[in-house]
């Protein structure tokens with residue numbers, strides 16, 4: 001790696017420092033050394049000088065490396081679906097430079113040895129991988145984990161994601177402890193008694209298909225409970241994958257009265273409705289389920305006004321063993337790292353979201369929600385940078401997916417806006433072919 005890199009003439013958009021200007025970014029020793037407006041930059045670029053890499057970003061968008069605070073990397077335990085290495089490779093291809101992986105591995109990341117194992121695997125990974133520790137031992141919802149120890153080993157937040165924390169008393173204590181260790185609790189908000197055997201959104205489509213439904217209130221009631229517990233304890237709550245209008249309203253009201261609550265939405269929840277389940281495609285099965293138009297409207301409104309600060313993929317790799325089965329039996333979730341930027345950019349092209357807000361929701365906002373240093377290219381920050389060709393069209397093809405799993409409803413779909421180059425600590429980890 002060259003000690004010095006300069007990215008020239010790109011449209012540098014970084015909401016964290018209020019920058020949107022054609023600029024040159026100078027990188028030294030893996031960090032941002034300076035940013036100069038290209039028009040007034042008279043520094044000699046020493047083209048061809050030894051030890052200097054010049055990356056021409058003319059006509060491209062240059063943003064802080066994307067940050068995904070919600071992925072499932074499946075290692076240890078389910079390496080046939082994804083490993084830390086393959087997941088990080090998919091992340092790099094999607095423009096992400098930092099990803100957080102959930103604790104629902106086998107064994108569960110509920111103790112220091114698992115955390116250390118993941119971090120060991122992450123050392124050789126393409127992007128920065130940070131583990132999220134479990135809230136309860138084995139995700140069983142009975143006994144709280146040693147959050148202090150998990151933090152010490154490198155966990156950056158806590159969540160039983162994949163499973164709701166059913167026991168309100170346990171959630172209360174988790175929020176109390178998390179306040180003590182200064183970390184967020186990420187809630188997978190779902191009231192099991194209202195989900196029961198539901199496999200899709202409850203509504204006219206589920207009735208028509210004859211599939212058991214999951215009502216919005218299953219999510220809303222749990223978000224309401226967790227907000228009240230955050231209010232009681234002073235703990236920091238982050239709501240994962242909000243999918244309902246009611247959830248957005250609850251979070252907005254809580255934020256207005258000063259509760260420490262942040263939220264994320266997944267790209268599929270703002271681009272697909274439950275009508276995608278017609279045909280019983282198991283790649284339309286996720287948890288929370290795809291909802292209805294009115295929910296999408298509210299979610300996008302929440303993104304625009306900042307109620308939902310972040311976009312997170314909920315990247316959930318599954319093999320054909322879990323997905324090529326009857327709809328009711330299929331595993332929940334889809335892969336998301338490689339399509340996230342282009343999917344959300346579609347909303348920008350439709351005039352429903354500003355590009356600035358989109359970039360903010362995929363960089364500084366998730367970083368702040370979890371308390372991470374990344375998401376900004378301010379001078380002195382690690383040079384984690386993504387270069388995007390907003391004009392490029394591409395079609396999602398199974399063969400070119402880098403994730404070990406191919407479970408996505410977007411195969412064959414043509415999208416606009418393509419990640420061109422991903423840079424971590426000044427080093428290029430992905431270049432589009």
Ligand SMILES: [Zn+2]
Pocket residue numbers: 161162163188240241287288
């Ligand atoms: Zn979840």
